[in-house]
Amino acid sequence: MAGASQTLRTIAEINERIKKGKAVVVNASEMTEIVRREGKAKAAREVDVVTTGTFSPMCSSGLFFNIGQSGPVIRASRIKLNNVPAYGGIAAVDGYIGATEPTEDDPLNKVYPGRFHYGGGHVIEDLVAGKSVHLKAESYVTDCYPRKVVERDITLADLPFAELLNPRNCYQNYNAAVNLTSRTIYTYMGPLKPDARNCNFATAGELSPLFNDPYLRTIGLGTRIFLGGGIGYVIGAGTQHNPKPQRNERGIPLTPSGTLMVKGDLKGMQERYLRGISFLGYGCSLSLGVGIPIPILDEELAWFTGVADSDILMPVKDYGHDYPNGIHKILAHAPFSELKSGEIKLDGKRVPTVPLTSHVMSLEVADKLKEWIQQGKFLLSEPVEPIPSR
Known part of the structure; x- marks a missing residue:
């Protein structure tokens, strides 16, 4: 972990630069290159905001709504x-x-x-689509x-x-799933072929919000975010939030860890960034676009936002026997850069990999948020309560 460093700017000062059109805003992949090329000190001086993004299945999501009354009630x-x-x-x-x-x-x-193909996520998408x-x-x-x-x-x-209110989004790390049994199984990670003939995974890697602020220094109650193509807010830790996972030297968790509870007005969202999905043999869910701005307040945050795909290690687990039986065995840790390449090696065997997260859409979310900030349409907010992360 990087040591704490001197504050270079505040969120209030960054917002003033945004209002004047002077803020330097880059997406998380661009920041990775800047830190690699220039170092964290220079990157911290030059960059005001790093935008992150993910577009991934987020099962713990839903909609609070009121249907109104007309007599008799x-x-x-x-x-x-x-x-x-x-x-x-x-x-x-x-x-x-x-x-x-x-x-x-x-x-x-x-x-x-058990092989449903239409559910709550599709209803929410249909409503947003008019x-x-x-x-x-x-x-x-x-x-x-x-x-x-x-x-x-x-x-x-x-x-x-109509308010989207999601109990658990934006996992800070998650399992990569294989199946070591002799039959195909159908899971929330998608179909898994027998004998580890595929490995499915879900994250946006270096673009992912909580990999860029691993200790949630700038993310808490009241943080304004991009949610489903509209404006949303973090309202606290998500269910299953684990504040004290084992981490590597960059602060990146080695197991599923931080999560966020978020909300936003559904009437301000866009169907492009909010899609009902179906997993064959398992059920239905919702793929959702979430983007979080990370203000670069000091060198430590610049260093954190310089995270690269190769820094992220995802736990590979057996969903055929271990996972359904509550066995928490990790078969290996796979670098996200290898998962993203299309295959990993597991016990000396080449295993094709399948992403459930769209990298193209995740980058689009980060760039859309970047555009909003550059145009002065989106200001950063100070968290009013921290989320435990240590």
Whole structure:
């Protein structure tokens, strides 16, 4: 880990430079080259902000919404959107739909049990795309809520409130998955062929937000971010957040570690950066674009944002036997640069690798955020509460 260094600028000073159009903003891959070429001291003096980005499946995501009332009123205890169950046990006409909840009558489920292809993530994408979604809400009757059923087609514009609220996004590192059994298995990491004939992985590497600020020095409650093509905010640690993983000398965790809970107004998002997806034989999820700006306050942050793909080691785990049985064995650590190249070596065997994260879209997210900052449309925010990271 780099030692703490003298502050060169504050977030308030960076925001003033952004407002005047003078801020120097680069994406995380560009910063890697600058630090490699110029060193961390010069990079820290020259660069104000580094933008990061990822576009990856983020299963722990969902939408809080309110369907509104028209007389007679209802207490919607059971809600479905396009026949995908949502949680209605909140109050009146509030609901929450999770990205991985499948539709109850998916035709694939009838042919291949468990192999859903439409779910909550697709409903969220359809709403953002302006499509109509079929709403059905049911309830028992009370004196104050006399209506039993509401059924109609709605669009995002019809919802008085629609807030993407994701309990766990942006894993700081994650497993690369292989299957050591003799049969193909179907997982949230995608289909895995027998005898380790493929290795699936999910991260944006040197572009990934939490690899560029591994100790979350600049990321906490209130951090403004790019979320799904709109503006979002970090609201704390995500579920399964591990603040004290084993790390390498750059502070990069060697196991799944930091996560973020985030939120943003769905009505400000774009379908390009928010896609419902399906994993054959497993279920459905949501691929989401997230970008976080890292202010370069000192040399240490410049050094952290200079992280390269070769610095990132991902744990390779067996999803055929070990993972489903709660065995936390790590078969090897694979450099992300090798995973990204298309193959790794595992026990002397060449194993093809398959990314679940789109590098092209991750770079686009980082560059879109860079553009917003350069145009003065996006200012940085001070975290009001830190997220534990040591």
